[in-house]
Amino acid sequence: MTLAATAPQGFLSPTGVEIVFLLVGVVTLGAALITVTSKQLVHAALWLVVTLGGVAVEYLLLTAEFIAWMQVLIYVGSVVVLLLFGLMLTKAPIGPSPDADSGNRWAALAVAGGAAAALVWVVVDAFRTQWIDLDTAQGSTGDVGAILFRHWVLPFEALSVLLLAALVGAIVLSRKNGTTNEESRQGSQAREASEGRREEGKS
Amino acid sequence: MNDVLDVALRLLVVLAVFLVLPLVVGQTEHKVMAHMQGRLGPMYAGGFHGWAQLIADGVKFAQKEDVVPANADRRIFQLAPAVALIPYLIVIVAIPIGPGEGAVGTVVDAGIFFVLAVMGAGVLGSLMAGWASANKFSLLGGLRTAAQLLSYELPMLLAAASVAMAAGTVSLVGILDAFEWWWLPWQIIGAFVFFVAGLAELQRPPFDMPIADSEIIFGAYTEYTGLRFALFLLAEYAGIVILCGLTTVLFLGGWHGPWGADGLGWVWTLLKTAVLAFVIIWLRVTTPRLREDQLQKLAWTTLVPLALAQIALTGIVKVVIQ
Amino acid sequence: MPPIPGSGLAKGLAVTLRTMTKKTVTAQYPDVQPDLPPRTRGVIGLFEENCTVCMLCARECPDWCIYIDSHKETVPPAAPGGRERSRNVLDRFAIDFSLCMYCGICIEVCPFDALFWSPEFEYAETDIHELTHERDKLREWMWTVPAPPALDPGAEEPKEIAAARKAADKLAAQQRQEGQE
Structure with missing residues (x-):
């Protein structure tokens, strides 16, 4: 990561890459939400694929090519396959499984929100003034x-x-x-x- | 504007290759398999030795009704063939067939990982099909697919890593630039492991338990008809082309050949790919299907140790020649 | 010594490769006519000039698939003052090939060599009734009957030829005797 202090960077004049980054981020977030709220087990696993793929695309947009392909290789190619394997072994039904909903909805939301807030705060605090120069490949x-x-x-x-x-x-x-x-x-x-x-x- | 034209042209060529080569492999399989069994194979479609048989098949598939089982998960069932096919289309972009910028769809820095990652994602299509069909045989096929992928992905990656070590790069073009003829004997074990594991990932005989028609009808594809079924078949043959192309690029030196002018590198690539495709067909005709336990045994007790041995050998030679 | 791992696979690969280089066994039937052996039992042809309406074939047929109709005709005497002869005239000779089981007994029993095997086999019909073929059709098939295959070398002389030679020899001996006298 390089400091590009001289260039005038602002939130109000986003570049094309930044817009795409945000859009993919929204899609990823949406897919993640569906993953945890869906009552259909296999659908949740497939939405997880979308989420992980979205993260990989974000890496790509940040020119971290190697990490992006590793993400696809290990998470989409292996972890999700293993997950689906497990779901098939337990004979996940087609259609919603009523017992897939645990009673800890609100507790989980609180923990997730807290963790997300902490992470966002730390990352924003640490890299507030740093800009990644995307014209040369960084990763x-x-x-x-x-x-x-x-x-x-x-x-x-x-x-x-x-x-x-x-x-x-x-x-x-x-x-x-x-x-x-x-x-x-x-x-x-x-x-x-x-x-x-x-x-x-x-x- | 010129850039846009260039990209469009490249994509068009890739698409054409993607649509033509699998059909060529399929037709070759028809004819070679027939002759290996003392038959003639298709003789009528198209007039000359049935060259248009697969086109006729395609027309037939297109005419069939697209049936979705009543209890199936409709959306996923319909999406699965695309998920199975598209990764191969993406992979073919990164395989270089000749030296220089002009002979590859796009140069990917982490080429090996790109190719293997995206190929692995294609298996999701089979899994989705297996689960969404609401059919016990399909489910079994999906399970077998997953088990097979999990055990063969590892030796395949290890074998590819060995080449990457030898070349000092993970870019496919970079590996070919660094290729020397003596890599052939040096990496031969890796090549064997890679090819066999790739066959298993493609679910080609003798590793076709996930679609073993005498046991579980057609595995994950049992409920499919018409064009969607054809897409799965196309994915299989596209997979053959890509596996052969990859093995050529990684282990057989791609466009390097004992003789031939500079402009003819792509001929070498295609020739080696064709020979490997023939070997795949040959194996299909010759060997019976492995049992599920034999399959796992082969992966864990033969291929993984062989791949690790190859990596050790690569490391030793690499250190010695430095 | 235990077999080398993969030797079975190599053997199999060799077999398939060898088969690929050999000629295929596929018969491209409608395009290329099959090369049938001379005594092929395709269809039964009738040489009706030889038929005397003795009815042996119809009677011997195990499933009664031969239909024969005839009438008697008187032939004027060959020489003046002679007796009128009567002879059988064939009106109908039909074989129902939907019943025929190609046993060939009719051909074996025919004392006048009026029935023959023909290798012709393309006479499928869309209606089972049309498989009863009449005498003109059977006569046409006669043209497709091949010449009898040659005898094996060293085979016994056919009986009729042996008998004819015997008669000829006798006649020749007689003539020679007469000439000497």
Whole structure:
């Protein structure tokens, strides 16, 4: 990210990219809302695809190409597939499931609103005066790799260990409970995710 | 204005390739499979050796009634074929067939990840179809699709990562620029893993349990008729073209060839792609379908270790030659 | 030694590849006529000049699919003062091919070689009644009857030829004897 202090930036003269960014953001937010409020389980999962795809498009608009494709690869390609797999295994009905609605609607809303407010506040406070120069690509694979392995090696490795722990934990759980397929699949998924992260590093 | 024209022209060419090549592969499959079984295959449509058979099929599909089962989830059921097909159309944009700017739809920086990510998203179409059909066989097909994708995505990614390591870039054009002929033996295990895992992702025989017609009718596509069914088939053949193109680009050196002038790189790409497509058809004719457990076993006990070994080998050689 | 993994697959691939290079077995029937063996049982042809209306075929037919009508005719004496002869004249000879089971017994029993197998097989009809074919149709099929295939080398001489030769030899011997006398 570069500081472009000299250029006159304002909220009242948005560029085309900014407008698109906002529109996609609105769509993403809407899809996310439908995801959590929909009473049809599989529809919720599919709206999640729209949400995650919207986030990927936002990354793309910010020229963070690598992150965008990773988002699609891991979340849309694997996590949602796993989710749908689980829903199919539990025989999600076509049409609304009445028991999909928990009684904690208001509590969930409060927590989500609080978390969102905190995040927005922190991000706005931290990057208030910074503008990303979108004319040159900021998030190409090379840049991400360099940043990840120069400045953020320690968190990266810590994350790897965390995923490894999750993997081992999944194996242990599935061993103890006999051979339930569901958990071994979760284990494989965790492993896949961790491998995905490894590749990010390697490339 | 010139830019707009350029983009439009590129998109048009990509669309044409997307519509023509899968049909060519399909026709080749008709004829090759027939001859491998001692038959002639289509002989009448179009006059000369049935060259227009798939066009006739398309016309037939277009004439059929588009049935949506009464209990199906209408919207998702109708959306699924598009979700299955469009990712392949997007992927084909990024595959370079010759050197230089002119021979690729658009240069994507993180080419490998772009291609694999979008291809993986195509499977959502099958899942949606499987769930929305309100049919037990479709549901089983969808489940199998998901299980297959989960186990084969990993070796495929690992094999692709090996090439990316070797080239030091994840851009498809960059990989081809860095290609040397001795990568062929160096990356051969990776190529094998990538190709087999890709076959499994495409649900082509011998990995076609999700549509095993003798067990679960036609899997996720059981309830589909007419054009929507045709779109699923088109997605399968487009997938073949893309898998072969990708394997060519990543492992077989794309436009590089032992001889040939500079302008003929695209011929090499197409030739290698065609040979791989033939191999896919050949495998389909030859091998029986794997069982579901054999499928998982092959992925986890053979392909993943092989891919990891390939990555280790790539790393060692890379360090040594530096 | 355990088999090398993938050897079965390689064998299978070789088989399919080999089959691909061989000639296909598909018969392109309406475009290309099939090459039928000489004794093909396609349809039964009637050589009506040989038929004496002896009714053997109709009587031997297991499913009674041969219909024969005839009447008697008197033929004036060949030589003056001779006796009038009567002979059978064929009025109708029909075979119902919807009943016929192509056993060939009629052809076997015919003492005057009036029935023959023809390899002609394209006589499908849209109505089962039209499968009863009359004598003119059966006579037409006679033209499609191929010449009998040659005997196997070293086969026994056909009986009629043997008998004819015997008679000829006898006659020749007699003539030679007369010439010497």
